[in-house]
Amino acid sequence: ELKVEQNPLFLSMQEGKNYTIYCNYSTTSDRLYWYRQDPGKSLESLFVLLSNGAVKQEGRLMASLDTKARLSTLHITAAVHDLSATYFCAVVNNNAGNMLTFGGGTRLMVKP
């Protein structure tokens, strides 16, 4: 059974600071997704990572994937208040088609 764990579960940080959210998963996968969710809203796609060593950047967010370590990171650079949201990673099990298994989410709060 594929398990996906994120840490931290909750992160409070000051504007301007950097931080990294970690996503570990338990079985082989070469597809990993990062989503953002604002309170009461849907899931907004941020990144799709499809291969070992993949790195993608959009604004202040950068995601990477290490399939050998079964680890993805979401790095936040110089955080701003607008980044406050819950961030989910989701992994596809190589042996189970395209079912997404989600991590528990990291609730990020950026204080002005």
Next chain:
Amino acid sequence: EPEVTQTPSHQVTQMGQEVILRCVPISNHLYFYWYRQILGQKVEFLVSFYNNEISEKSEIFDDQFSVERPDGSNFTLKIRSTKLEDSAMYFCASSDDLQETQYFGPGTRLLVL
């Protein structure tokens, strides 16, 4: 920009009643999904649908659940006899390829009393 739409946005029902949640996936997408999120918890996969049949389903998706694509645009999730624990936000998603992003709809918040 094309997006997934869902109706209704909120549904309140009595335990034991049937509910149908509706989704209109992005028009050129071929893969369709239902997920649910119990309040404050992680998002859980229910079912995926391709080429007019279920391709995968989770343990949550038992005999009380069914999906259908009744026409060329709608994708529905039916819960035959709702239970209290079915209360959750239900998200529909679609993708145009297995390796592409799954785009999520705004969700239907279901409350079973």
